[in-house]
Amino acid sequence: MSLLEIDDVVVQFGGVTAVDGASFAAGAGRITGLIGPNGAGKTTCFNVISGLQRPTKGAVRFDGRTVTSMPVHRRSKRGMGRTFQRLEAFGSLSVRDNVRVAFDIHRGVTGLVRPAAANVDALLERVGIAAYARERADAIPTGTARLLELARCLAGDPKMLLLDEPSSGLDEAETDAFGELLAGLAAEGRGILMVEHDMDLVMTVCDEIHVLDFGRVIASGAPADIRSDRRVQEAYLGYSEDAADDAEASTGDADPADTRHDLPPVAAELSEVPR
Numbered sequence: 001m002s003l004l005e006i007d008d009v010v011v012q013f014g015g016v017t018a019v020d021g022a023s024f025a026a027g028a029g030r031i032t033g034l035i036g037p038n039g040a041g042k043t044t045c046f047n048v049i050s051g052l053q054r055p056t057k058g059a060v061r062f063d064g065r066t067v068t069s070m071p072v073h074r075r076s077k078r079g080m081g082r083t084f085q086r087l088e089a090f091g092s093l094s095v096r097d098n099v100r101v102a103f104d105i106h107r108g109v110t111g112l113v114r115p116a117a118a119n120v121d122a123l124l125e126r127v128g129i130a131a132y133a134r135e136r137a138d139a140i141p142t143g144t145a146r147l148l149e150l151a152r153c154l155a156g157d158p159k160m161l162l163l164d165e166p167s168s169g170l171d172e173a174e175t176d177a178f179g180e181l182l183a184g185l186a187a188e189g190r191g192i193l194m195v196e197h198d199m200d201l202v203m204t205v206c207d208e209i210h211v212l213d214f215g216r217v218i219a220s221g222a223p224a225d226i227r228s229d230r231r232v233q234e235a236y237l238g239y240s241e242d243a244a245d246d247a248e249a250s251t252g253d254a255d256p257a258d259t260r261h262d263l264p265p266v267a268a269e270l271s272e273v274p275r
């Protein structure tokens with residue numbers, strides 16, 4: 001049994017089916033990617049997993065227990081931590097105080113017992129933002145603010161981290177360091193499930209990837225399998241490379257890949273991932 005299991009989840013918003021019978025799992029000690037084109041249902045799945053959205057149908061199991069109807073704070077207490085696309089830190093507090101408050105919140109302590117300063121500073125150091133400790137949270141760059149979100153989440157010592165576009169705003173060197181940080185967190189036995197548009201990062205760090213399209217899981221597997229999966233290529237590119245080769249062989253037409261500069265960045269990146 002995996003640490004996190006999503007079983008046949010459906011979410012309908014009026015006439016819109018955002019998630020359409022999705023089932024997938026994410027294990028302890030593993031980095032699992034949840035990818036898919038815009039509007040595929042990734043954020044809605046995250047909301048169902050973390051408890052912000054009640055599914056129309058289906059179940060979520062976490063750490064051996066069905067949590068489908070469990071409120072957000074109880075899931076959090078059981079070891080589920082989440083970061084958001086929008087940033088949640090207290091803007092007027094320093095980076096260090098934001099992490100200090102997160103320790104307090106997770107321990108249910110308000111002001112009476114302070115977390116050891118060493119714990120706060122060690123966490124800032126670990127996620128790579130110690131240099132910003134004294135800065136106001138609303139004055140730091142977006143990428144750094146995302147790392148602050150992660151630090152606040154880690155203050156709760158979660159078994160499972162749900163990360164929504166964690167690398168956006170990071171430059172290449174910061175993204176490499178972030179990938180190493182994720183690998184270290186997984187090596188400690190934490191499960192990581194992340195929605196991420198940076199395909200290089202996803203393909204480098206994930207042990208397993210689930211691909212959503214129109215609310216359905218269209219492929220699950222190791223990065224190498226996902227890269228070459230015909231349905232995934234079709235979902236991102238509008239055609240598969242096998243089909244393109246077939247068409248070229250029969251008509252002599254130009255390779256449709258020549259039009260890839262018109263594709264959204266994520267699709268272009270997927271097509272450029274080395275095989």
Ligand SMILES: Nc1ncnc2c1ncn2[C@@H]1O[C@H](COP(=O)(O)OP(=O)(O)OP(=O)(O)O)[C@@H](O)[C@H]1O
Pocket residue numbers: 013016017018036037038039040041042043044045
């Ligand atoms: N509260 C809502 N009310 C109505 N429709 C919604 C709502 N939330 C999401 N949707 C629709 O559900 C579908 C899935 O949206 P969702 O945000 O989960 O996709 P996503 O894969 O996270 O997209 P993106 O990569 O652009 O963030 C979309 O068609 C979206 O417009």
